[in-house]
Amino acid sequence: MGFSWDFLPRGSGIVTRRPLVLQLITSKAEYAEFLHCKGKKFTDFDEVRHEIEAETDRVTGMNKGISSIPINLRVYSPHVLNLTLIDLPGITKVPVGDQPPDIEYQIREMIMQFITRENCLILAVTPANTDLANSDALKLAKEVDPQGLRTIGVITKLDLMDEGTDARDVLENKLLPLRRGYVGVVNRSQKDIDGKKDIKAAMLAERKFFLSHPAYRHIADRMGTPHLQKVLNQQLTNHIRDTLPNFRNKLQGQLLSIEHEVEAYKNFKPEDPTRKTKALLQMVQQFAVDFEKRIEGSGDQVDTLELSGGAKINRIFHERFPFEIVKMEFNEKELRREISYAIKNIHGIRTGLFTPDMAFEAIVKKQIVKLKGPSLKSVDLVIQELINTVKKCTKKLANFPRLCEETERIVANHIREREGKTKDQVLLLIDIQVSYINTNHEDFIGFANAQQRSSQVHKKNTIGNQGTNLPPSRQIVIRKGWLTISNIGIMKGGSKGYWFVLTAESLSWYKDDEEKEKKYMLPLDNLKVRDVEKSFMSSKHIFALFNTEQRNVYKDYRFLELACDSQEDVDSWKASLLRAGVYPDKSLTENDENGQAENFSMDPQLERQVETIRNLVDSYMSIINKCIRDLIPKTIMHLMINNVKDFINSELLAQLYSSEDQNTLMEESVEQAQRRDEMLRMYQALKEALVVIGDINTATTFTPAPPPVDDSWIQHSRRSPPPSPTTQRRPTLSAPLPRPTSGRGPAPAIPSPGPHSGAPPVPFRPGPLPPFPNSSDSFGAPPQVPSRPTRAPPSVPSRRPPPSPTRPTIIRPLESSLLD
Numbered sequence: 001m002g003f004s005w006d007f008l009p010r011g012s013g014i015v016t017r018r019p020l021v022l023q024l025i026t027s028k029a030e031y032a033e034f035l036h037c038k039g040k041k042f043t044d045f046d047e048v049r050h051e052i053e054a055e056t057d058r059v060t061g062m063n064k065g066i067s068s069i070p071i072n073l074r075v076y077s078p079h080v081l082n083l084t085l086i087d088l089p090g091i092t093k094v095p096v097g098d099q100p101p102d103i104e105y106q107i108r109e110m111i112m113q114f115i116t117r118e119n120c121l122i123l124a125v126t127p128a129n130t131d132l133a134n135s136d137a138l139k140l141a142k143e144v145d146p147q148g149l150r151t152i153g154v155i156t157k158l159d160l161m162d163e164g165t166d167a168r169d170v171l172e173n174k175l176l177p178l179r180r181g182y183v184g185v186v187n188r189s190q191k192d193i194d195g196k197k198d199i200k201a202a203m204l205a206e207r208k209f210f211l212s213h214p215a216y217r218h219i220a221d222r223m224g225t226p227h228l229q230k231v232l233n234q235q236l237t238n239h240i241r242d243t244l245p246n247f248r249n250k251l252q253g254q255l256l257s258i259e260h261e262v263e264a265y266k267n268f269k270p271e272d273p274t275r276k277t278k279a280l281l282q283m284v285q286q287f288a289v290d291f292e293k294r295i296e297g298s299g300d301q302v303d304t305l306e307l308s309g310g311a312k313i314n315r316i317f318h319e320r321f322p323f324e325i326v327k328m329e330f331n332e333k334e335l336r337r338e339i340s341y342a343i344k345n346i347h348g349i350r351t352g353l354f355t356p357d358m359a360f361e362a363i364v365k366k367q368i369v370k371l372k373g374p375s376l377k378s379v380d381l382v383i384q385e386l387i388n389t390v391k392k393c394t395k396k397l398a399n400f401p402r403l404c405e406e407t408e409r410i411v412a413n414h415i416r417e418r419e420g421k422t423k424d425q426v427l428l429l430i431d432i433q434v435s436y437i438n439t440n441h442e443d444f445i446g447f448a449n450a451q452q453r454s455s456q457v458h459k460k461n462t463i464g465n466q467g468t469n470l471p472p473s474r475q476i477v478i479r480k481g482w483l484t485i486s487n488i489g490i491m492k493g494g495s496k497g498y499w500f501v502l503t504a505e506s507l508s509w510y511k512d513d514e515e516k517e518k519k520y521m522l523p524l525d526n527l528k529v530r531d532v533e534k535s536f537m538s539s540k541h542i543f544a545l546f547n548t549e550q551r552n553v554y555k556d557y558r559f560l561e562l563a564c565d566s567q568e569d570v571d572s573w574k575a576s577l578l579r580a581g582v583y584p585d586k587s588l589t590e591n592d593e594n595g596q597a598e599n600f601s602m603d604p605q606l607e608r609q610v611e612t613i614r615n616l617v618d619s620y621m622s623i624i625n626k627c628i629r630d631l632i633p634k635t636i637m638h639l640m641i642n643n644v645k646d647f648i649n650s651e652l653l654a655q656l657y658s659s660e661d662q663n664t665l666m667e668e669s670v671e672q673a674q675r676r677d678e679m680l681r682m683y684q685a686l687k688e689a690l691v692v693i694g695d696i697n698t699a700t701t702f703t704p705a706p707p708p709v710d711d712s713w714i715q716h717s718r719r720s721p722p723p724s725p726t727t728q729r730r731p732t733l734s735a736p737l738p739r740p741t742s743g744r745g746p747a748p749a750i751p752s753p754g755p756h757s758g759a760p761p762v763p764f765r766p767g768p769l770p771p772f773p774n775s776s777d778s779f780g781a782p783p784q785v786p787s788r789p790t791r792a793p794p795s796v797p798s799r800r801p802p803p804s805p806t807r808p809t810i811i812r813p814l815e816s817s818l819l820d
Contacts, residue, residue, distance in 0.1 A: 027076035035072035064097030148179030323575030324374030
């Protein structure tokens with residue numbers, strides 16, 4: 001990396017008081033951007049430093065305060081790798097200025113937020129002139145990285161060690177070892193910074209220091225900021241290579257998933273009339289197939305959220321329509337009053353001795369005419385479902401808005417045309433039934449049987465819904481399903497769902513649908529059903545069962561309130577209860593009863609006649625209802641549903657051609673054109689990415705992790721620290737290295753090599769050198785020395801930054817100094 005701008009703030013005390021998230025991004029231009037200054041590009045890096053300082057002060061104040069809110073900075077340059085570094089505050093023990101009393105705890109928590117991430121490398125920076133065994137940075141790194149795979153030790157201020165001492169054993173990873181070892185660096189002193197010494201000159205001075213120092217010159221090629229960059233570069237390469245297999249599989253899966261669609265786009269010619277004709281034919285055919293599948297049922301693309309299409313129409317035919325018919329039968333008092341009025345009006349001024357058959361016909365015809373309402377309502381429900389089905393099928397035509405709109409309009413108009421003919425036929429069927437009352441029907445009971453039944457009227461009224469001689473069909477289960485009992489208190493286990501089973505005799509509920517643990521069985525005697533107003537706080541729809549004799553229905557409750565998820569479920573359960581003989585409650589008002597008492601009196605003879613007519617009407621209407629329940633669905637199916645299917649298959653295409661020009665119909669939507677362009681771009685990008693991944697595999701090498709070392713010294717350093725690297729040792733040469741003239745002055749004056757002259761020769765060191773431990777091999781082999789066999793230099797990854805699916809983050813918990 002050749003990036004050498006100086007923009008991180010420096011100074012005494014704690015300078016980094018907010019985390020700095022620094023994203024390095026490879027780019028042709030060189031500039032910086034802050035997240036809090038969107039759209040503003042910084043090309044002068046002195047301004048970047050001032051902006052960091054100003055933004056820090058804006059949040060933390062001017063008096064050494066800290067904050068965990070990060071500053072986000074992006075640096076674009078052709079000389080950097082795609083890498084993210086996070087500069088963290090150094091650990092402070094004693095609060096100063098505006099710092100809180102728990103400053104150490106806050107900084108520690110701030111650091112832990114970042115270094116606990118598994119994709120982060122930790123640069124544990126420690127000055128060489130302090131006791132390494134007591135390094136807080138290494139101790140924190142050990143807590144989150146016990147295996148030492150993510151921790152690299154960085155030793156600074158090597159030029160400020162006391163004369164006659166060095167950190168050679170530490171840098172060789174012999175003393176206080178780390179799995180990935182240490183890298184020594186020499187940064188600019190404050191005097192260098194004040195003197196505007198640039199980064200390049202500082203790096204040359206650092207190189208001279210390591211080559212000229214007798215304790216470090218044999219490992220000079222593994223020291224310094226450039227080598228630290230190479231180590232990080234290699235770790236980035238390793239990270240990329242580790243993620244490549246999964247990344248390649250994901251890219252190949254995406255490529256295969258869009259390949260078929262892209263194949264059609266490759267040969268796309270917008271103005272080709274052949275393409276438009278072919279596309280129009282295919283879409284109309286697909287629309288016809290989808291419509292028929294939704295009506296007739298199909299195993300593919302099944303809607304699992306709600307009933308739709310043919311299933312919804314089936315429910316209309318066999319639940320909603322019978323429910324609407326049965327609803328007309330429940331008002332017994334009103335029907336008896338009408339029969340009594342008819343008998344009296346037919347007799348006129350005379351008192352009749354016999355039951356008039358004309359009263360029977362008048363009442364029956366009136367009841368048959370009432371069937372028109374439920375029959376027409378069922379037609380409307382089917383039409384609405386057909387239109388909904390058409391809209392769902394046209395979703396596949398959304399890429400062509402005009403075609404979608406015209407298809408919906410043409411089919412909807414045809415459905416409306418068929419609506420009139422279907423309703424006319426339905427009304428005709430009912431008028432046919434009114435035109436002739438067939439009292440010779442084989443299922444009609446006749447007058448004799450009706451009079452016999454009338455003698456049992458009182459007994460029938462006392463036994464309620466059940467009767468004495470129930471046919472075998474009464475034992476059949478009518479319905480099963482989940483319901484919630486909503487009016488039982490929470491302390492008694494209420495508002496809980498149970499599995500209900502309805503027969504003609506009882507309503508039972510169980511713990512679950514396995515029907516092993518029965519909770520209760522409720523007989524249907526004298527029960528009726530009424531609606532319950534929906535609660536403001538509840539999303540459930542509720543109906544209630546109650547006893548007409550004012551008895552408790554269930555334990556201490558007069559009502560049993562049952563809740564469903566939708567009003568449609570409520571209507572369906574009501575229809576099932578009607579089949580079991582539980583009628584909705586629709587009592588006559590007090591005024592109606594008073595009016596009835598004023599208009600006529602029910603003498604015994606009239607009561608018998610009313611009962612006879614009532615039995616005749618009930619018998620004949622059961623015949624009519626059975627016939628209507630069978631004929632109406634057949635009529636709707638023939639005149640409406642099958643006709644619409646035939647129209648779509650045979651007439652829709654011709655209607656589309658005659659409605660508008662083909663080019664207008666097949667105009668693409670803006671969204672479709674954008675999607676096509678995006679798909680082609682994505683396809684090309686995926687292919688290029690797979691090529692790049694192949695190049696990375698062949699152009700880079702993988703460096704395995706070093707073997708583990710005994711780093712238990714980090715855990716026990718507080719109790720019994722090992723010898724410090726700053727202890728004095730005998731100089732390795734006869735003459736010690738002269739100390740710099742100033743506290744942190746430049747390295748000793750050694751002739752500076754030119755930019756193309758290469759490094760100066762390594763001085764000969766007499767005697768064999770001690771062998772290096774294996775753990776130091778993670779940073780490459782030492783340079784060639786006459787007393788050692790020749791070894792190959794370490795491989796350096798390519799400077800061209802490979803594209804990375806994720807960026808590993810480099811974390812630097814600092815103590816007293818920063819890397820430049």
